[in-house]
Amino acid sequence: MDHQKAFSRLPHLGTERLILRPVQLNDAPAVFKYSQDPQMTRYTRWMPHCRLEDSIFFIEQILAQYAAGKPAPWAVVLKEGKQMIGTTGFVHWSPIHARGEIGYAIGRQWWGNGYALEAARAALAFGFKTLRCNRIEAMCDVANLSSARVMEKLGMRFEGVLRQYLYMQDSHRDVRIYSLLFSEWGGK
Ligand SMILES: CC(C)(COP(=O)(O)OP(=O)(O)OC[C@H]1O[C@@H](n2cnc3c(N)ncnc32)[C@H](O)[C@@H]1OP(=O)(O)O)[C@@H](O)C(=O)NCCC(=O)NCCS
Secondary structure, eight states: OOGGGTTTTOOOEEOSSEEEEEOOGGGHHHHHHHHTOTTTSTTSSSOOOOSHHHHHHHHHHHHHHHHHTOOOEEEEEETTTOOEEEEEEEEEEETTTTEEEEEEEEOGGGTTSSHHHHHHHHHHHHHHHTSOOSEEEEEEETTOHHHHHHHHHTTOEEEEEEEEEEEETTEEEEEEEEEEEGGGOOOO
């Protein structure tokens, strides 16, 4: 695949228990169900969804990113039952610097099953193999311990705290930044 066009033709990726596939408009009810939860969106860059229209708008933005060939996430779907449980993928990509940033969000009812880790591993493999990244970053609010744990389990290295780096919800948040280099990646 021409890596410059990777996001306009985002492939389906399979893992042991999950399928990562492009987000579709008919995912809106599933997205709305988990995105209403203020506990789930406490550390996301987006606010809780109050109405189904918020989830439709959220998906439309993702579809616009695909159409423009710009970084956008996959839907994370359980292989068994085909339930859409969250999103993961690239939030930034710089081909010039061969650098990308990943993120993930899983609905609260599915937390603690290793799904974020499994999905993010597939995103990393795509980043190193298809996008030809040399460096993949991830960052989270300093208080988001479960997200930091996922980054550590991905083998990413903690690089420090960026002060008031992201404006999330209604405040400037200190974030922990992690990265993994192609030379450090285990090829999984
Ligand atoms: C962060 C998030 C994606 C993790 O999803 P998940 O599927 O539950 O993640 P996993 O099951 O792969 O791993 C979670 C790890 O965090 C650990 N964890 C959970 N809560 C924790 C806490 N309060 N303190 C420390 N570790 C914690 C779990 O024990 C697990 O580690 P372990 O497998 O070593 O036991 C999920 O909580 C989420 O979507 N949160 C809301 C959105 C968000 O914050 N996204 C990240 C933005 S940077």
